[in-house]
Amino acid sequence: MTDYLSSKVAIVTGGMSGIGKACATALVEAGARVIVADLKATDATNIDGSLVSIPTDVSRPDECSALIRQALQQFDRLDILINCAGVFADYPALEMDASNWRRVFDVNLHGVFFCSQALKSNPRPTDGIKKPEVFL
Numbered sequence: 827m828t829d830y831l832s833s834k835v836a837i838v839t840g841g842m843s844g845i846g847k848a849c850a851t852a853l854v855e856a857g858a859r860v861i862v863a864d865l866k867a868t869d870a871t872n873i874d875g876s877l878v879s880i881p882t883d884v885s886r887p888d889e890c891s892a893l894i895r896q897a898l899q900q901f902d903r904l905d906i907l908i909n910c911a912g913v914f915a916d917y918p919a920l921e922m923d924a925s926n927w928r929r930v931f932d933v934n935l936h937g938v939f940f941c942s943q944a945l946k947s948n949p950r951p952t953d954g955i956k957k958p959e960v961f962l
């Protein structure tokens with residue numbers, strides 16, 4: 827596992843908290859270099875050389891494309907995308923107003939699509955890997 831991941835570069839959306847943070851930490855521990863893409867990431871700060879944060883709103887296609895471009899500039903390859911950015915409305919769906927309903931779909935559904943599509947349209951073949959692996 828460590829050998830397999832040591833040459834890999836991963837993007838983890840929503841990696842500042844919860845499931846995404848746990849995924850980012852596990853990937854770094856396994857030897858991967860990780861880009862955390864999160865609304866809460868304040869700057870493209872190189873935390874320790876193997877963990878970098880890039881502020882991103884995954885509900886915006888332009889920001890997803892910029893994320894992929896910036897990540898490729900920094901690491902020159904991308905192998906893994908883990909889509910963990912998400913919002914949760916802690917009350918019944920039928921009590922949600924329209925803007926909150928739309929926000930859930932914009933982030934949780936469309937954000938996965940925009941990030942995955944941005945990555946797919948920017949593949950950079952390396953080490954015989956023709957396309958990045960996408961984890962939803």
Ligand SMILES: NC(=O)c1ccc[n+]([C@@H]2O[C@H](COP(=O)([O-])OP(=O)(O)OC[C@H]3O[C@@H](n4cnc5c(N)ncnc54)[C@H](O)[C@@H]3O)[C@@H](O)[C@H]2O)c1
Nearest residue numbers: 840842843844845846864865866882883884911912913914
């Ligand atoms: N934790 C659970 O047990 C659980 C179970 C089922 C489903 N989920 C869902 O999985 C998702 C993640 O859960 P979690 O517990 O890690 O949540 P969390 O709130 O701890 O983390 C979500 C992260 O996503 C980021 N984020 C939110 N909107 C964003 C956006 N537009 N662009 C980029 N980043 C954004 C937040 O800043 C945060 O860092 C949520 O949608 C949640 O509802 C969680």
